[in-house]
Amino acid sequence: MIPDDPEELNALAGEYVLGVLDGAQTSEIASALPNNAALRRAIIFWEERLHPLAALAPPVDPPAETWQRIAERIDSAEPAAMVLPFWNRAAPWRWAWAVSTALAACLALYIAFAPAARGPSFVAVLHPPQTEQAAWVATAGDNGLLVRAIATAAAPNDRDFELWAIAPNASRPQALGVIPPSGSLELGALPAVIRQGGTLAISIEPKGGSPTGQPTGPVVFSGPLVAAR
Numbered sequence: 014m015i016p017d018d019p020e021e022l023n024a025l026a027g028e029y030v031l032g033v034l035d036g037a038q039t040s041e042i043a044s045a046l047p048n049n050a051a052l053r054r055a056i057i058f059w060e061e062r063l064h065p066l067a068a069l070a071p072p073v074d075p076p077a078e079t080w081q082r083i084a085e086r087i088d089s090a091e092p093a094a095m096v097l098p099f100w101n102r103a104a105p106w107r108w109a110w111a112v113s114t115a116l117a118a119c120l121a122l123y124i125a126f127a128p129a130a131r132g133p134s135f136v137a138v139l140h141p142p143q144t145e146q147a148a149w150v151a152t153a154g155d156n157g158l159l160v161r162a163i164a165t166a167a168a169p170n171d172r173d174f175e176l177w178a179i180a181p182n183a184s185r186p187q188a189l190g191v192i193p194p195s196g197s198l199e200l201g202a203l204p205a206v207i208r209q210g211g212t213l214a215i216s217i218e219p220k221g222g223s224p225t226g227q228p229t230g231p232v233v234f235s236g237p238l239v240a241a242r
Contacts, residue, residue: 014041015041015042015045015049015052019051022051022052022055023055023058025042025055026042026052026055026056026058026059027055027059029042029056029059030056030059030060031059036163036164039163040146040147040163040164042056043138043147043150043163044138044145044147046136046138046147046150046239047138047239050241053136053239053241054134054241056136056152056241057134057136057152057154057241060152060154060156060159134152134153134154134155134240134241135151135152135153135154135207135210135238135239135240135241136150136151136152136153136238136239136241137150137151137153137212137213137236137237137238137239138150138151138236139151139160139213139214139215139234139235139236140234140235140236141233141234142232142233142235146164147163147164148162148163148164148166148234149161149162149163149164149166149215149234149236150163151213151236151238152241153203153207153238154203154241155203156201157199157200157201157202157203158189158198158199158200158203158204158207159197159198159199159200160176160192160197160198160199160213161196161197161198162196162197166196166234167194168217169217171219171220172217172218172219172220172230173191173192173217173218173219173220173221173222174191174192174215174216174217174218174233175188175190175191175192175215175216175217175218175222175223175228176188176189176190176191176192176198176213176214176215177189177213177214177215177216177228177232178204178206178207178211178212178213178214179206179211179212179213179214180206180207180209180211181209181210181211183206183211185227186214186227186228187204187206188222188223188226189204189213190222191218191221191222192215207238210237210238210239210240211237211238212235212236212237212238213235213236213237213238214228214232214234214235215232215233215234215235216228216229216230216231216232216233217230217231217233218230
């Protein structure tokens, strides 16, 4: 359940952006985004402050035994005598919360002095045409556009997912890029075509993207950009 308390909502949004929530909780937040302006604002806040820092370090895969060792240490640890907040869950979650809290503390100075976003910010939840089940979430603002999968979705082996933007009142989409197999596409600048909102869509295209500059395969996910503030 999405909390009404501003502090709890802000904490939940931070956890969502950090990626420490489980699949069910992530889907619940994605489903609530179109109708919850406060949640959209909180997520945009954390997206704009945390994601630029990811560029400072290259991605590195942890050793295969890392998660097993973490689980073993958690299982053997003595429970702390404390009153846990409403979002308390299983032992692995308590570890994740400690990590995210430590990260937030380390970033406090950066957040305090980071310039506030001045341009429009949007959130879009993309889903298949036949259902309202959220499959992708996009956030757009001064720091660019980030689209990421929140459900298992893979293009056929000989095809790619390609992202498109349709400006308000426009009839032709504009290609924004092929989505990597990782399920996350980040653009460093907000595309001009969606600076006033619009719609995002994902189609299935040949490897490397559409050869025509327009969708050639089926549009399998789409969703409108909703103003976050």
